[in-house]
Amino acid sequence: ARQDAFQDARQPATTRDGHTIEVVANIGTPEQVAEALRQGADGVGLLRTEFLFMEREAAPDEDEQYAIYRSILQAMNQRPVVVRTFDIGGDKPASYLHMSNEMNPFLGIRGARLALEHNDLLQAQLRALLRAGEGHNLKIMFPMVSSLEEVEALRTQVQQAQATLSAQNTRYAQQVEIGIMVEVPAAAVMADVIAPHVDFFSIGTNDLTQYVMAADRTNSAVAHLADALHPAVLRFIRMVIDAAHTHGKWVGLCGELAGNPLAAVVLLGLGLDEFSMTASFVPLVKQRLRQLGTEQARAIALHTLGLPNAQAVHAYLESLA
Ligand code: PEP
Ligand code: MG
Numbered sequence: 001a002r003q004d005a006f007q008d009a010r011q012p013a014t015t016r017d018g019h020t021i022e023v024v025a026n027i028g029t030p031e032q033v034a035e036a037l038r039q040g041a042d043g044v045g046l047l048r049t050e051f052l053f054m055e056r057e058a059a060p061d062e063d064e065q066y067a068i069y070r071s072i073l074q075a076m077n078q079r080p081v082v083v084r085t086f087d088i089g090g091d092k093p094a095s096y097l098h099m100s101n102e103m104n105p106f107l108g109i110r111g112a113r114l115a116l117e118h119n120d121l122l123q124a125q126l127r128a129l130l131r132a133g134e135g136h137n138l139k140i141m142f143p144m145v146s147s148l149e150e151v152e153a154l155r156t157q158v159q160q161a162q163a164t165l166s167a168q169n170t171r172y173a174q175q176v177e178i179g180i181m182v183e184v185p186a187a188a189v190m191a192d193v194i195a196p197h198v199d200f201f202s203i204g205t206n207d208l209t210q211y212v213m214a215a216d217r218t219n220s221a222v223a224h225l226a227d228a229l230h231p232a233v234l235r236f237i238r239m240v241i242d243a244a245h246t247h248g249k250w251v252g253l254c255g256e257l258a259g260n261p262l263a264a265v266v267l268l269g270l271g272l273d274e275f276s277m278t279a280s281f282v283p284l285v286k287q288r289l290r291q292l293g294t295e296q297a298r299a300i301a302l303h304t305l306g307l308p309n310a311q312a313v314h315a316y317l318e319s320l321a
Helices: 003-007 033-037 060-075 112-119 117-134 150-168 185-189 190-196 203-211 230-245 262-270 279-290 294-305 310-320
Strands: 020-027 044-048 081-084 138-140 177-182 200-203 248-251 274-278
Touching: 003 279, 020 033, 020 279, 033 060, 033 081, 033 112, 033 279, 044 060, 060 081, 060 117, 081 203, 081 230, 112 117, 117 138, 117 150, 138 150, 138 200, 150 177, 150 190, 177 185, 185 230, 190 230, 200 230, 203 230, 230 248, 230 262, 230 294, 230 310, 262 279, 262 294, 262 310, 274 279, 294 310
Parallel strands: 020 044, 020 274, 044 081, 081 138, 138 177, 177 200, 200 248, 248 274
Antiparallel strands: none
8 A cells, every 4th residue: 555655646636526635745955855756745835944044153145045945946846835934933043133031932932923023034035035936836924923913014024025126126926825824823713814814824733732732842741732633723723724715715734733644534524725744744645635535524524523632533533544
């Protein structure tokens, strides 16, 4: 079965009733692009750009970033590439930003909050991305967004970068989808209010789970609580997908949960449009999705939402396999 999964990996993942689901890769360095293609990913659902910003004395300038984004987009050859703006803070500090010591860095200045405080850095990244995206299938995504006000401020930042490039007569991508990661519970419950202001959502279950369960993702002592298959997390996922679809927006999921073959039936049943994962899981998840039908998956997903805990969800899903 593993062999078949690998051979089919470059084909789309179409369910038994004819729904094609995008199965894309998470990548964190340019070297991982080749592996994503080799594993049959339909695109990149999360390019983590922190590799450009970490472990160095100064932030990368616009041209350095442009060259790297451009080469990744070229290698992906018109497949969609969702690039996340730098998600520094939390467990990912950067010395040149002189970030203050925080008692709870995961609840502090990280992701979009940090980007809005350092908008010179954000502007350089956005200009580099908009230039690199010209003629390619680029989508830009912001991490750790917790409110509509942040979405509005981030969209203003995009407009500002576009205005700067226009004033310089520099060519750039005119039609870039702008989305946010939904990984803060407040953004998830407000998804119906936020959806009209974005082109897509991508659910970050790694962080969403730690915030919903109040269980630090880096603390092994609470790892048993930080289970993305907990019905509490699944209910948030349902809320986000339903809100987005009501407003005609698509939803991806780029936390580790997307690469778990056991979870595929639940996520398909909840209506997820795009699964983004570590490249090596792409063949198996595609294979799993091809075995499923949407209506049956929907019934299974709804059943999991009524279960009392993560253990019960695991046991139920394993009993189906
Ligand atoms: C997430 O939080 O689920 C996610 C994909 O982002 P990261 O793991 O980089 O925080
Ligand atoms: Mg995250």
